[in-house]
Amino acid sequence: MSLPAKDQLRYWGIALAVFALVLWLLGDVLLPFVIGGAIAYFLDPMADRLERLGLSRIAATALITIVGVIVFVLAFVLLVPALVTQLIDLTEAFPNLFKNARAFIEQRFPSLLDQDSNAHQFLASFGETLKSRTGELVQTVVASVGSAINVVVLLVIVPVVTVYLLLDWDRMIARIDQLLPLDHAPVIRQLAKEIDEVLASFVRGMGTVCVILGTFYAVALMAVGLNFGLIVGVIAGLVTFIPYLGALIGGTLAIGLALFQFWGDWTSIGLVAAIFATGQVVEGNLLTPKLVGDSVGLHPVWLLLALSVFGALFGFVGMLIAVPVAAALGVLARFATGQYLTSRLYQGKAGQDQETD
Numbered sequence: 001m002s003l004p005a006k007d008q009l010r011y012w013g014i015a016l017a018v019f020a021l022v023l024w025l026l027g028d029v030l031l032p033f034v035i036g037g038a039i040a041y042f043l044d045p046m047a048d049r050l051e052r053l054g055l056s057r058i059a060a061t062a063l064i065t066i067v068g069v070i071v072f073v074l075a076f077v078l079l080v081p082a083l084v085t086q087l088i089d090l091t092e093a094f095p096n097l098f099k100n101a102r103a104f105i106e107q108r109f110p111s112l113l114d115q116d117s118n119a120h121q122f123l124a125s126f127g128e129t130l131k132s133r134t135g136e137l138v139q140t141v142v143a144s145v146g147s148a149i150n151v152v153v154l155l156v157i158v159p160v161v162t163v164y165l166l167l168d169w170d171r172m173i174a175r176i177d178q179l180l181p182l183d184h185a186p187v188i189r190q191l192a193k194e195i196d197e198v199l200a201s202f203v204r205g206m207g208t209v210c211v212i213l214g215t216f217y218a219v220a221l222m223a224v225g226l227n228f229g230l231i232v233g234v235i236a237g238l239v240t241f242i243p244y245l246g247a248l249i250g251g252t253l254a255i256g257l258a259l260f261q262f263w264g265d266w267t268s269i270g271l272v273a274a275i276f277a278t279g280q281v282v283e284g285n286l287l288t289p290k291l292v293g294d295s296v297g298l299h300p301v302w303l304l305l306a307l308s309v310f311g312a313l314f315g316f317v318g319m320l321i322a323v324p325v326a327a328a329l330g331v332l333a334r335f336a337t338g339q340y341l342t343s344r345l346y347q348g349k350a351g352q353d354q355e356t357d
Contacts, residue, residue, distance in 0.1 A: 023314050023321075034320050036161025042204060043068075043162075044169050061167045065159075086231040191331055198327040205291040210240045212287060213279050217250060220275045224268055226254060227261055236276075240283070247283075251276035302326055 023030065043064055050060035165172070180188050214237015221229030236250025254272050262268040306326035310318030340346050 020313075023318070031320075032157040033161050036158050037165055038203075038320065039158070039162045040165035040169060041199075042207065043166055045200075045204070047166055047169070057167060057170070061163060064166065065163055069159075082230055083234060086228050191335060194331045194335075195324075195328045198331060199324055202327060203323060206240075206288075208291050209283060209287045210237045210246075213237050213240050213246065213283060216279060216282075217254075217275065221254060221272065224271045224275070226258055226268075226272060228257060229254075232257070236279075247276050247280045302330065 047057065047060040047064060050063065051057060055063070177185075177189070214234050216233075217236045218230045218233025221233055226232070232250055232254045235253065236246045238246075239249055240246035251273070254276065255269065258269045258272040262272075303323065303326055306322040306329075307319055310322040310325065312318075314321075
C-alpha cells in the first residue's frame with residue numbers, strides 16, 4: 001500500500017529542505033565535488049563511446065585522464081599567465097580610459113562638461129570612485145578566487161573526484177535507479193531522461209559553442225592588434241551561453257577599447273565590430289543549431305533568474321548548480337503543466353462534456 005499523497009509531499013519537502021540547508025552550510029566544502037561531478041558528467045559520453053570502441057571503462061577513463069592532464073598543463077602554462085596579466089592590466093587601465101574619455105568629451109562636446117552641469121559633477125564623482133575602487137576591486141577578486149578555488153582544489157581534489165566519478169558513473173546511475181520508489185520509478189525515469197537530454201543539449205552543446213566562440217574572438221582580436229584582446233575574447237565566450245549577451249558585453253568592451261586605441265583608424269575599428277558580427281552570424285546559423293538544437297527549452301531570462309537566485313543563496317557553488325537546477329525545474333514545470341491540462345481541475349465539467357460528445 002502506497003503512502004498518501006500528503007505524506008509523500010511532506011517527506012519530499014523535508015528532503016528538499018535538508019538538501020538546501022546542507023548546500024547553504026557546506027557550499028565551500030562541496031565546491032570541488034560539484035566541479036568534479038560536472039566534469040565527469042561532461043566526459044561520460046566520451047567514455048561510453050570509447051567503451052563501444054572496445055576499451056574497458058578503466059582504460060577509457062585512463063585515456064581521458066591523460067589527455068585532460070596534458071590539456072590542463074598546456075593551458076596553465078601558456079594561457080593562464082597571459083589571462084591573469086591582461087585582466088590586471090585591464091583593471092588598472094580603467095582609470096586612464098575614463099580620463100581619456102573625459103578628454104575626448106571635453107574636446108568635442110564641451111557644453112556637456114560645464115562646471116555647473118550635472119554631467120560634469122557625475123563624471124567627476126564617477127572618476128574619483130573608479131580610481132579609489134580599482135585597487136580594492138583587484139584585491140577582492142584575487143582574494144575571492146584564492147579562497148574559493150585554492151591550489152589544492154585545482155590540482156588535487158577536483159581531478160581525483162572527477163576520475164573516480166567518471167570510472168563509476170554507470171554503476172552509480174544503476175544503483176540510484178534501484179533505489180527509486182517503485183510506484184513512481186517509471187515517471188521519475190522519464191523525467192530524468194528528459195532532464196538529461198536538456199542538460200546534454202545545453203551544457204555540452206553550449207559549452208562547446210562557448211569554447212569555439214571564445215577562441216575565435218580572442219584569436220581574431222589579437223590578430224587585429226587590439227590590446228587586451230585575449231581577456232575580452234574569453235569574457236565574451238564565457239557569457240555566450242546567454243544568447244546575445246556574450247556579443248553585447250564582449251562587443252561593447254572590444255569596440256570601446258578599439259575607439260581609444262585606434263581612434264582615426266576606422267578600418268581597425270570596423271574590423272573589431274566585424275569580428276563580433278561574424279561571431280553572431282556563425283553562432284546563430286551554424287554552431288547553436290548544430291550543437292545545441294532548438295528543443296532545449298531554457299529561456300535566457302530563466303537562466304539569469306536561476307543564476308541570480310542561486311548565486312545569492314549559495315554563492316559560487318549555487319551558480320555552478322544553477323543551470324542544471326533550472327533545466328530540471330523547467331522539465332518538472334512542463335510535466336506539471338501537462339498533468340494539469342489533463343486534470344479535473346482544468347477540464348471541469350466542460351471538459352467532461354467534450355469527452356462525452
